[in-house]
Amino acid sequence: MIQSMTGYGKNVIQLASKKITVEIKSLNSKSLDINARVPSSYREKELVMRKMLASSLTRGKVDFSLYVEMTGEETTSQINKVVVKQYMKQLTNIVDTDQAELLKMAIKMPDALKTTREEIDENEFAEILKAVKDALKEINIYRSDEGAVLRADFLARVAIIEARLEEVLDIDSQRIDIVKERLRTAVNELKEKVDENRFEQELIYYLEKYDITEEKVRLQNHLNYFREAINSDDSNGKKLGFITQEIGREINTIGSKSNFAPMQQLVVQMKDELEKIKEQALNVL
Template identity: 65%
Template sequence: MIQSMTGFGKHVIQLPSKKITIEIKSLNSKNLDINARIPQAYREKELELRKMIADVLVRGKVDLSLYVEITGEESSAEVNQGVVKKYMQQLSNIAGGDDLKLMELALRMPDTLKTDKNDIDAEEYNAILTALKQALSEISKFRSEEGKVLEQDFLSRLKALNVLLQEVRDMDPERLNTVRERLERAVAELKVDVDANRFEQELIYYLEKYDITEEKVRLDNHLKYFETTLMSKDSNGKKLGFIAQEIGREINTIGSKANYAPMQQLVVQMKDELEKIKEQMLNVL
């Protein structure tokens, strides 16, 4: 079953004094590109968090956001009283004013708050890991649901291509007869004597150049292979992309050999269906 690279997952955990929220968003990308926005206090754990994401999501442009909201009395920041008093004294010497106003101005100055860097609490970090696992589970489910939609679209496009291929098969004898008649008429208009046997040999050689039997067989095989790969248990986006390229080559060759307007119209329709497949392929994991 294929998966989309587009997805979203979110999970929230409430601790006694903190609320931890993890959000993961992903879009399509050729490789895995993780952008992590986490508080400075948790930077030492970033590599571990990235590895957990890489093991699950594999590919795509991924945005990880970790938010920690203090909901209790806990705070790691304290007022640097000595610095604030010094600022107030200097401001008073410059402009005077009441203490409340001076304190308001002083607190806007640099280094008025000091923070103590503490080790990450084990229980808190385990809560973060739990939230991340849940968010990854949600985004994986989202990707699978999107993959089902893509799968149905691909099957619809494949059905249309198979119908068009059958029309090409049915039209091929008529095409060759038309090309043959066109050549015979062109030679007749020259009003010159030609050796019938030699002309027939040249005609057969010329018609062989426009034969599309191999292309029809290969195109049929590629369409079946695409569907088989699509229905496999793994999401093989890159493999499906390669098969789509091979399908395109056979369609292009049929178009270049057709030399027959009605068949070239079918080829245009086939190219249109394939282009829609390729557009959607950009989102497949």
């Protein structure tokens, strides 16, 4: 069954002193394009998380975000007392104000805060990976639901193309009669004696050039193949794209051979439905 490349997944976990939020969003893309926003403290583990995303999502423009909110007393930032005192001492020579105001200014200066790098706790990271896994499950469910909507739309539009093809078949004999009559009238207007046998031979040759039997058969086969493809386990957007190209080729050939306004109108309607299918197929995984 087909899946959409559009999806969203989110998971939130509460650790001893941190709240971790994992968020994954995806849109359609020709290949897998992962944009990861990870806190610097977890940067060394980014590759591990990227591999998880790649193995699960396969294709699409993916935005991955890992947010960390400190909820306990622990903090990786501390006031650099020596530096702050130096700033305050220098500011005393510039600004005439009390110590509280000097401290407010000094704490905003470069290097007033120092950050200590903590080693990643493996148990903690295991919990984060579980959160990523759960978010991936959620986004894949979302993609499957969107895929079901696309599938229904594809089937409806394929049915419309088939209905227009049936109408083409219904008026095909009428088209041939009109073409014959048009040629006969043109010959009569020449007011020249015509060899009837030669005329019939030329007429048969002419009509063979405008015969659309092969195109009708191939078009129906391609529509059947498209329907089978969206129901198969190995269905993917690229495969559907190739099939739509073949469908379009047959529709165009029927249009170029029709030489009959009512049939050309049906061809235009088939093209319109096919363009909508092509547009939607770009979002199929």
